[in-house]
Amino acid sequence: MKKLFIYATIVLTGLTSCNDFLDKAPLDAFTNTSAYWSNTSNLDNQCNTFYNNYSGYGNGSGGGWFYFKTLSDDQVDYQSTVWTYTSVVATSTNWSAPFTEIRRANYIIEGLQTSTLDDAVKANYEGLARLNRAWQYFQLVRMYGDVQWITTVVDPADKDVVYGPRTDRDVVMDNVLEDLNYATTTITGTNKQRFTADMALAMKADITLYEGTYCKYRNANDNAGKAADNTRAEKYLRECVSACEALMAKGYSLNPSYQGNYNSVSLASNPEMIFYKPYSQNTFMHSTIDYTINTSGTSGMTKNAFDSYLFLDGKPKATTTMDTDDAAVKDANGKYSIENVLAVRDKRLAVTLDPVLCFKGSAYSRAGVAAFTSTTGYGIAKYDNTTELSVSDRNSINKQYTDCPLYWLSVVYLNFAEAKAELGTLTQADLDKSINRLQARAGLPDMTTQPEADPANNMGVSNLIWEIRRCRRCELMCDNWTRYWDLIRWHKLDLLDSSKNPTIYLGANMKNVENPEIDINADGYMIGSNTLNQPRTYEAKHYFYPIPTTQLTLNPNMQQNPNWK
Template structure:
């Protein structure tokens, strides 16, 4: 009985949370789960709750999906970041709990919309597509964190004990079901031009992300970290699905925005030709805190030396091979170490991502000459999301930033397309020219062909020169975005690259040789050291998060826990 009471409470919370924004339109006793599903307006309102899963830049004082996730080789955090699941087995997890709440929310919608007689076939299939899209999205996030999970395709109640207390299903089977959901969604969600609501291009962009993850995860996995051997056929299936989804979006008339930074610091993305779906913020209504965090008097997280060195030079060559001036020793100009000349010979995205001077303890810096003085943990401050047009009182206020956030946009589709083609082993120069070479044009870099023409000594992933350069392009284009880098390392099975005992440059920062006396930050030689004298040691068990112990107590069939967490 104790288990049943727990489930009743959990499912009741899920139902109420899914209907809050709709129920406030009428008396609380006006609707039940049976009489609510009468018209398309109610269905639309119910589906709107799914948007809450897309955090963008966050809501009010909360953190969002950009910049704040500093565990990667791209950022040096103001605090030391350990592997996120290194603290042992938790008794509970909001990620685990909320994932299942959202799965149930989607299943309720699938069941009820299927039974509605007031919808025509197109409307019914559209809303079923939305619900199946969001069920797929939740399972994608659950599987990449926990591996094997139960596949549930009905809204469970306490009579469904066989499912509630069943064993976990194989993660490959679950992801095959996810692909079924994604295929249905991309065929049935309405093909409309809106950039703020459900549309087919959004569904295809989501499908591409999920399928690229799954295809590369299966291709590169190893039995020692995944308990399963590589799956070539499965990898090909998902990578092909990714390529097809990307091609569908690329045929829709989207185009790159002329400004790379304009995708991130705009107060209006409605006319941005690159946007597929964005999150709109509005002064006084819905605001965020991102800009306030990157121009704060509290030390901010900065770009790592490793990330800085990943950007190509304007001759198209990496640090080890360029013929251009490769120094990172910034000269002192007007009281600050200036990056002007250093950035001038690099990928244009770098100068639109970090400040033009170094800012660190002992040498604070005020961006745009307004607001507060900032320092960065690596010396490389992050300007990518800032906008000087926003008044100081709003830029520096932790609840009053109102720049719009991209959620799904064309450059990501280009990156996904090129990588899927390359991983399938059938990429052509035409594929490159209609995808990442367009990004290189915007970045002021030479285009590439399938014959790269050089081998970067920094390639430590054990992949071809072409795939290494495609991965580099992804890293630089999406720097600090959506926690992309962490999950990229997981799907490529390169999570050991976050071990700073073996890769010390991931927690080092800028060269401050020309201000050794003025720099008050910790240093290793000429470079800022952001390691906090700590070690982040890799363990193969970190590829999966542990199932919360409280869930195993409720359902012993979830045992044994994930490998290394038993």
């Protein structure tokens, strides 16, 4: 399949305003005509701009969503380990950028009302606009909670809208669901590099799982007065199951290679892909691999994450009869190897990490690149392609061209099993057609509906839900900031408190390391570099980002999120 390069190529200009949902409006006298909206090339140009918002592995030297978003218990960032926000800010693109895209979507929807195109054609383009409006509002809601729901291209003179109060987040999410349902029934086309109805279903599955579990586990004290709502939770979880079932009936199948989903120069023939971002050598490239081998330091996996991987007998560290010694041993090259440790664990772990530890005083070179170190000793290898990309291309900024998965079948399986488990309707047959296919690829025994208890279960959920969450964590390790938002929706953000959960700042077992130049605790585990002076303390306010003060000044009807001052 020919790769389409429509990302990061279009910039629209127009009015600007100090109110974020008025900024960068794609309006001018030429485009505000029936003739303009009756031309499919113009509509394509407008809708293609939305692809810029799916950053994947990044555009050029800029970082993408994968690997870099390290605020979780999975990785220790080599730059900063504290919260995204520790104080209120004046401005933030996390707030402003989505409103720019929402205005663009509303502009397209309004313009189509004057179009003379066939109804089905117009419905396709409206579906594209509503899909992306839904996506942007979802980003805003999960970051900020209540936000203004806007369905028109706002006139700056309309002060009731410009300076109106925030809309209840539940109302916004109900509107998001309406937009998604419309998109799943109107978008045409089957190209996996483009928006499709299947991609809309996959997005719906992600968003409805988030909303269903968020509403089930939230409490009023930490969520701006919003208590748990089981009726609402069940509604959204059923919507998630429905979307997943529709996709599971479409003929997608698992890629035999787990790593192949992340390090392929082409995902075109990958049977698992629903939507992916294409890259190409010398045409459109990224820097993700280079960041995993950064000579200035890389973000390493935590001991907490490492311990979440099952042993090949299907049991966790606390109950397995296999060898649990995770200490690195010196190899023939004088490096500290964990190959024997990886050999008895979930096969995903061995392709996610380097087989040799890398730390200050013992840097490691992966397949010829410049030697690098990790914050925890564990290097992240799953995104690298050591056979098809040259050493120079792998070791340089803006030279990698592996395609990036955005929506794929593994995640659909995970969403399906979790939603059904939360509803209390998960059967063995459901597990066998979802999670257990992932288990098999990982070399693990099948999961049952009554797994044994794991003493590490610190989430207050059933053994079954704990195991499904474990599978999700291991399958999506270091991906797309998934873990952070999972902890938000499960109402478990307190697990990111480094004093209460110290293993999130620990790394590899270094008890056999001679004369280490790193900090090691009493049990021999590396203390994550860059963490000693950056304790991360949980506060309930972190369930929401702070509203930028500029917006509060402009709009007296807008209130700050709880506990932010």
